[in-house]
Amino acid sequence: MHRAYKFLLRPTVRQTLALSEMLLDHCSLYNGALQERRDAYRHPSRTTVRYGQQSAQLKEIRAFDPERQGRWSFSSQQATLRRLDKAMQAFFRRVKSGDKPGYPRFRGVNWFDTVGFPKDGDGCRWDSTPHDPVTRVRLQGIGHIRVHQHRPVLGRVKTVSVKREGRQWYVILACDEVPAEPLPATGAACGIDMGIAHFLTTSEGEHQPSPRHGRLGAEALADAQRALKTFPRRKRENRTAKHRRAVEKAAALHRKVRRRRTDHAHKTALAMVRRYDVIAHERLSIANMVRAPKPKPDTENSGAFLPNGAAAKAGLNKSIHDAGWGVFLGILAHKAESAGRVLIPVDPRNTSRTCPVCGHVSGENRTTQEKFACTQCGHTANADLVGALNVAIRAGLVLPDVA
Numbered sequence: 085m086h087r088a089y090k091f092l093l094r095p096t097v098r099q100t101l102a103l104s105e106m107l108l109d110h111c112s113l114y115n116g117a118l119q120e121r122r123d124a125y126r127h128p129s130r131t132t133v134r135y136g137q138q139s140a141q142l143k144e145i146r147a148f149d150p151e152r153q154g155r156w157s158f159s160s161q162q163a164t165l166r167r168l169d170k171a172m173q174a175f176f177r178r179v180k181s182g183d184k185p186g187y188p189r190f191r192g193v194n195w196f197d198t199v200g201f202p203k204d205g206d207g208c209r210w211d212s213t214p215h216d217p218v219t220r221v222r223l224q225g226i227g228h229i230r231v232h233q234h235r236p237v238l239g240r241v242k243t244v245s246v247k248r249e250g251r252q253w254y255v256i257l258a259c260d261e262v263p264a265e266p267l268p269a270t271g272a273a274c275g276i277d278m279g280i281a282h283f284l285t286t287s288e289g290e291h292q293p294s295p296r297h298g299r300l301g302a303e304a305l306a307d308a309q310r311a312l313k314t315f316p317r318r319k320r321e322n323r324t325a326k327h328r329r330a331v332e333k334a335a336a337l338h339r340k341v342r343r344r345r346t347d348h349a350h351k352t353a354l355a356m357v358r359r360y361d362v363i364a365h366e367r368l369s370i371a372n373m374v375r376a377p378k379p380k381p382d383t384e385n386s387g388a389f390l391p392n393g394a395a396a397k398a399g400l401n402k403s404i405h406d407a408g409w410g411v412f413l414g415i416l417a418h419k420a421e422s423a424g425r426v427l428i429p430v431d432p433r434n435t436s437r438t439c440p441v442c443g444h445v446s447g448e449n450r451t452t453q454e455k456f457a458c459t460q461c462g463h464t465a466n467a468d469l470v471g472a473l474n475v476a477i478r479a480g481l482v483l484p485d486v487a
């Protein structure tokens with residue numbers, strides 16, 4: 085199995101400076117290579133520059149600029165050129181299919197935050213020796229950086245990347261041959277319904293509450309983003325100190341929301357795989373997740389719409405929820421694979437409007453957010469539970485008359 089591990093780095097002040105310079109130099113390598121491709125593309129002959137040609141120039145670039153480019157690992161520079169190549173190929177693929185994509189852009193140094201090392205031992209070394217209690221990662225041109233290794237690394241380290249997030253630095257290890265950790269069979273199976281009021285409801289009728297921090301985080305984030313809008317649009321270097329702080333605050337809140345979401349998803353997913361051998365869930369459609377929220381007419385005051393701020397908050401709240409389910413299902417899939425559990429994705433259509441007893445489908449079955457009342461057979465139940473039961477029925481886990 086493949087697994088990725090992400091650990092916080094604890095670089096010294098000198099190492100932090102060196103890490104920033106490494107990003108800066110990789111960024112200028114990326115932009116320089118992009119410039120070359122742009123020039124070739126604009127030239128009447130419409131030449132295409134390929135990865136192989138740019139990679140072949142690396143030796144020269146390093147010899148020409150030993151103070152900067154020459155310091156870093158050759159392979160990591162190749163990885164950066166390959167990243168550009170991927171962006172270009174995606175661009176041409178979209179042009180071919182009739183889209184109008186934007187030409188790949190130059191990256192400002194703040195938009196360039198990752199350096200990849202394609203192979204452990206080549207320009208980088210994951211160093212977790214049993215006799216040293218401190219884990220370090222050695223990077224060419226930087227040295228041995230302390231790693232806050234909060235969990236053991238299983239399997240074989242294939243690639244290493246270094247990433248900047250705000251003021252923090254992380255190392256990300258991609259491993260393969262990670263052994264599975266099967267859990268004992270429990271004989272239990274369930275369907276789950278994911279919702280707003282409850283994060284999830286099982287077909288056994290158990291609710292998992294939505295994380296409180298989701299709403300609080302959304303509010304704080306919406307406030308930070310609104311504050312950001314009061315500043316005039318300016319290039320980064322012309323922003324005032326206040327503006328810069330507001331940008332940093334919004335970014336920090338984004339990271340916080342993301343971190344909490346992942347944490348919550350890990351805990352919830354772990355509890356689920358421990359308990360059930362088989363879990364059925366709605367297949368998430370990406371198209372539904374990214375759809376912009378419709379403006380909400382104010383029911384008390386016909387013709388009027390709720391103020392923009394409220395709609396923005398609700399929209400953001402919804403997008404955080406949607407992202408939460410996506411993250412949860414991704415983590416659930418990983419944990420299920422490792423534990424030897426089975427996941428069954430089912431068609432999500434009408435799971436909230438179908439009567440689990442008689443099969444009658446109608447939007448009127450769902451009277452309110454919480455209540456389900458079948459207009460045909462009169463069956464009433466909690467709406468989230470009905471959703472979970474329908475998911476379980478579709479997966480073949482429960483017979484309809486048992487519901």
Ligand SMILES: [Zn+2]
Pocket residue numbers: 439440441442443444458459460461462463
């Ligand atoms: Zn019914």
